[in-house]
Amino acid sequence: MSSAVDSSNHTTSSHGNILPKFSDYRSRVMLGDLPQDFLRIQLVESQVYGPSVFDHALEHDSNFIGYFTFSITEAKLIKNSGPLGLLRMDPYVRFQIGSISNETPTATGGGKNPQWNASYRMYE
Numbered sequence: 001m002s003s004a005v006d007s008s009n010h011t012t013s014s015h016g017n018i019l020p021k022f023s024d025y026r027s028r029v030m031l032g033d034l035p036q037d038f039l040r041i042q043l044v045e046s047q048v049y050g051p052s053v054f055d056h057a058l059e060h061d062s063n064f065i066g067y068f069t070f071s072i073t074e075a076k077l078i079k080n081s082g083p084l085g086l087l088r089m090d091p092y093v094r095f096q097i098g099s100i101s102n103e104t105p106t107a108t109g110g111g112k113n114p115q116w117n118a119s120y121r122m123y124e
Contacts, residue, residue: 068097068122072104074115089114097122 072093091114094103100122107114 066123069119070122071119072116074113074117075110077112077114095120 072095075091075093077089077091088109089111090106090108091110092104092106093116095101102120102122104116104118107116
């Protein structure tokens with residue numbers, strides 16, 4: 001796999017593909033110390049829940065501890081069971097957190113890649 005080099009910042013491979021030179025990649029590298037906010041999540045005010053959210057819940061139910069929100073989007077099943085893999089699958093997800101349990105609707109005809117795209121909020 002040979003390549004022809006011209007005077008620009010690109011190299012042409014034997015397949016006719018135009019590729020950037022190594023020096024072009026090197027010029028885009030950041031050298032030195034990383035900024036303080038590198039790979040840090042900056043919360044905006046709408047994401048920060050103050051005590052008022054929980055105070056309101058405690059007024060109505062003194063046993064309220066908090067809530068847990070999660071999403072069930074899709075599954076990738078390894079194989080279809082049954083003779084020759086011809087058995088129709090209608091999968092669902094059953095979950096339990098503490099004493100609370102629930103299940104998703106059945107993904108009718110979901111096959112090997114069922115999708116639910118559902119969000120749940122569990123209160124404790």
